[in-house]
Amino acid sequence: MARRSPDNQRGYLVEIFLVSFAGLLLEISYTRIISFKLFYYYTYLVIGLALLGIGTGGVIVAISNRIRRADTDRILMWSCLLGAASVGLGYLAVARIGIDTNAIWDYGSLASFEHVARLVGICLALFAAFVAIGVIVATLFARRAEAIGRLYFFDLLGAGLACTIVVTLIGSIGPPSTIFLAGLVLAGTGLSLTVRLNQRPLTAVGAVLGALLIAGAAAPDLLPDPRTDASKVPIDRDHTLFTSWSPIFRVDVAEIAEEGRLLFHDGLLGSAIYRFDGDVSSLGRFDADARALPFTVENSAPEKVLIIGAAGGNEILASLYFNAGEIDAVELNPVTHSLVTDEFAEYAGHIAEHPRVDYVNGEGRSYLARSDHDYDLVWYPATDSYAASNAASAGAFVLSESYLYTSDAIVESFEHLERDGILAAQFGEFDYENKPNRTARYVGTARHALADLGIDHPTDHILVATTGGGDLSLSTILVRRTPFSEREVQRFTESVGRLSNARLRYAPGYMTEGRNRLVQSLMATDHDALDAFYDGYEYDIRPITDDAPFFWHFVRYGDVAAGFTDPIDRRDFEDAIGERVLLLLLGIAVLMAGVFLLLPFARIRTVWVELPKKGRSALYFTMLGLGFIFFEIALIQRLIVFLGYPTYSLTVTLMSVLIFTGVGALLSIRWQARPARVVPWLLAVLVILTAFYAFGLVPMTNALITLPLAARVVIAFLVLAPLGVCLGMFMPLGLHAVSGLSAFPREYVAWGWAVNGFASVIGSVLTTILAMTFGFRAVFGVALVAYLVAIALLRGLTTASPQPTSAQ
Numbered sequence: 001m002a003r004r005s006p007d008n009q010r011g012y013l014v015e016i017f018l019v020s021f022a023g024l025l026l027e028i029s030y031t032r033i034i035s036f037k038l039f040y041y042y043t044y045l046v047i048g049l050a051l052l053g054i055g056t057g058g059v060i061v062a063i064s065n066r067i068r069r070a071d072t073d074r075i076l077m078w079s080c081l082l083g084a085a086s087v088g089l090g091y092l093a094v095a096r097i098g099i100d101t102n103a104i105w106d107y108g109s110l111a112s113f114e115h116v117a118r119l120v121g122i123c124l125a126l127f128a129a130f131v132a133i134g135v136i137v138a139t140l141f142a143r144r145a146e147a148i149g150r151l152y153f154f155d156l157l158g159a160g161l162a163c164t165i166v167v168t169l170i171g172s173i174g175p176p177s178t179i180f181l182a183g184l185v186l187a188g189t190g191l192s193l194t195v196r197l198n199q200r201p202l203t204a205v206g207a208v209l210g211a212l213l214i215a216g217a218a219a220p221d222l223l224p225d226p227r228t229d230a231s232k233v234p235i236d237r238d239h240t241l242f243t244s245w246s247p248i249f250r251v252d253v254a255e256i257a258e259e260g261r262l263l264f265h266d267g268l269l270g271s272a273i274y275r276f277d278g279d280v281s282s283l284g285r286f287d288a289d290a291r292a293l294p295f296t297v298e299n300s301a302p303e304k305v306l307i308i309g310a311a312g313g314n315e316i317l318a319s320l321y322f323n324a325g326e327i328d329a330v331e332l333n334p335v336t337h338s339l340v341t342d343e344f345a346e347y348a349g350h351i352a353e354h355p356r357v358d359y360v361n362g363e364g365r366s367y368l369a370r371s372d373h374d375y376d377l378v379w380y381p382a383t384d385s386y387a388a389s390n391a392a393s394a395g396a397f398v399l400s401e402s403y404l405y406t407s408d409a410i411v412e413s414f415e416h417l418e419r420d421g422i423l424a425a426q427f428g429e430f431d432y433e434n435k436p437n438r439t440a441r442y443v444g445t446a447r448h449a450l451a452d453l454g455i456d457h458p459t460d461h462i463l464v465a466t467t468g469g470g471d472l473s474l475s476t477i478l479v480r481r482t483p484f485s486e487r488e489v490q491r492f493t494e495s496v497g498r499l500s501n502a503r504l505r506y507a508p509g510y511m512t513e514g515r516n517r518l519v520q521s522l523m524a525t526d527h528d529a530l531d532a533f534y535d536g537y538e539y540d541i542r543p544i545t546d547d548a549p550f551f552w553h554f555v556r557y558g559d560v561a562a563g564f565t566d567p568i569d570r571r572d573f574e575d576a577i578g579e580r581v582l583l584l585l586l587g588i589a590v591l592m593a594g595v596f597l598l599l600p601f602a603r604i605r606t607v608w609v610e611l612p613k614k615g616r617s618a619l620y621f622t623m624l625g626l627g628f629i630f631f632e633i634a635l636i637q638r639l640i641v642f643l644g645y646p647t648y649s650l651t652v653t654l655m656s657v658l659i660f661t662g663v664g665a666l667l668s669i670r671w672q673a674r675p676a677r678v679v680p681w682l683l684a685v686l687v688i689l690t691a692f693y694a695f696g697l698v699p700m701t702n703a704l705i706t707l708p709l710a711a712r713v714v715i716a717f718l719v720l721a722p723l724g725v726c727l728g729m730f731m732p733l734g735l736h737a738v739s740g741l742s743a744f745p746r747e748y749v750a751w752g753w754a755v756n757g758f759a760s761v762i763g764s765v766l767t768t769i770l771a772m773t774f775g776f777r778a779v780f781g782v783a784l785v786a787y788l789v790a791i792a793l794l795r796g797l798t799t800a801s802p803q804p805t806s807a808q
Helices: 013-037 040-063 065-069 072-096 101-105 110-143 145-172 175-196 200-218 284-288 290-295 314-321 334-343 364-370 393-397 407-415 437-452 486-498 518-524 527-536 557-562 577-610 614-638 646-671 679-704 709-719 721-739 745-774 776-797
Strands: 242-244 251-257 260-265 268-274 304-308 326-331 357-361 375-380 417-429 462-467 473-479 502-506
Touching (some): 013 040, 013 072, 013 145, 040 577, 040 745, 101 110, 110 745, 251 334, 268 334, 284 290, 290 314, 290 375, 304 364, 314 326, 314 357, 407 437, 437 518, 614 721, 646 709
Parallel strands (some): 304 326
16 A cells, blocks of 8 residues: 655655746747747747646646645646646647648638637647646645745746756757656656655556657657648658757758758748859849849948848858958857858858858847947848748738847947948838838838937938839838938939839939839928828838837737728738737637636635635736736846847846746745735835836946856846845745635635736736837836735735634
């Protein structure tokens, strides 16, 4: 007969550490899988589903009589083993379920219902993997109320440690292997418990499960490749020259012809590598290419060029052909960089080793800010220009932030240009004649930057042309701090005339070609009348800044909501699909959170009715869930430029916030009996920190951006520490308070955990909507208000009440 574990004497700190470690590995790895399988903006749903699964585990603890009667070791053993199995099975389901998200909007059709069901199926497979983790955490919190601070500390310490290594794991073994590694950690924890409880049959089951997970982690080729959305390019392993995951996006290389190889970024056409034999004179094709336009204004070749977003090196070749003296080329994705420098270096003519080329792996804004060079040409060849040829990609980019095209980026570029240096940007336009939104927004953003430099009448500072025709054209925008001379404008217009299918869209003193004159009208509008001009246009093309860097967001949410029930035009992929999907995800998050987190309490309604102060506690834990996620996501965004990579910002921010939230939880132990002593200090510190993060963080990081990366990581880690400590106190203080309000501490703790999860699930999607509409400073403000409300509510929850007898 199995012996009962003496769970009253154990702390379970190692177990909660390992479980949280596995959960964070799982969460971040799935953001990469879902970004590849679906689109970038679905990654927010992954965060919400992880929180939903964890919260649901807490609900199960509250309503299950079997769990209530079981000892702690058995609950953890079964949860770890079932959780490990759900990780493996969940990945298989996520990978194999095919979906066409565009079909969702064919309202009333069988395809619409089918693909909504498929999306829900993917969500359930993701969500299920986190339920066991929630059961473990909620069980330990409810049964160890007196040690919540220590448990919460080890919970967050495990998640923080996972943050430190997950980027390395994704870049080395890939997200599928990392997911199976997370499952293996759960299986190993469960296996150790089977040994402790002398459960020999389950020990054998755990060993087999662990072996299967080891096979998946060590040999990812055995696993099915995720099936991409029908609007993406299907990836066929047998006809792909090269595949590699990175923390930024997955790269697949396909050969289209002897002279070119296409690079697919997360299943979308992203760039190309062209065969080069080292003979620059053989590159005459650029004479008839839009890449010639940045070199046509000046009478002489630029001495120094900076290319931000160099990708497969096509712009490097163009710069060599047009006799640029020195070329600094920056590429964000380490995989793409390695293709040019290693895997396909010979095919690309070893351009990275050319004596006039310095091809580096880095983030463009960070590289520019740290550069001490002045350039004649700073060129943003638009990482989306290739992808625009894939019609569905417009929706893919609509919710992705970009700090390369903001007004702040343009000002930064001017600071690294010679007096007459040129800033060049190129964008793929899906339908220029009807909606030149990208071009118009960049022109407006350039005007905004010039105005910041004291130039309110920029008519002689901007040139615009398009090349190509039909459903796809490529816009070229040239901007300069000093006016273009008449001769320079003439050289530009003559060059446009020599290109096939090219049209002049704006040049001072010249008539615009084509029927759409939006850019011409924008340039002709007086500075004081710009607001009225933007308000009068049906799409949102206002300038963007670092505070709200959503360049591809053109449709106002009021318009999206008003037209939500209308079917989409499949020929018009750029019209509100991304915003519409985000609202759909918000609806799915609310529905699933309500079903899995709140509705189950009906099963224990007699107990639930007895819980006092439910309204106050619900609002308290709601405010914590919203405020925490608002702070977290806004800070991730604030540190992207400073740390140089989005993934560095994600992991450093999560690591710091989680670890120091754990420290705060540990410190909260001393104030659990008298929280009123610490609350005024928390209030004051939160107000100061919010003001600093909203208005002082960027100036500080800009001043320190020239420091080495290691120093910047340490600074970011420490700058976030005070906030983590403050936020970490609220959850254990609240859970400890409600656990003492009734004779049902476990049920009340589970209720608080569920409500907090409900708010976090919604907040993970709502944060993006708020940032896109009002900016990240506003998100900081809303986060502060949420915690101020929570502080006001906490006092009522800590009112003395008879201490209940704790049931095990």
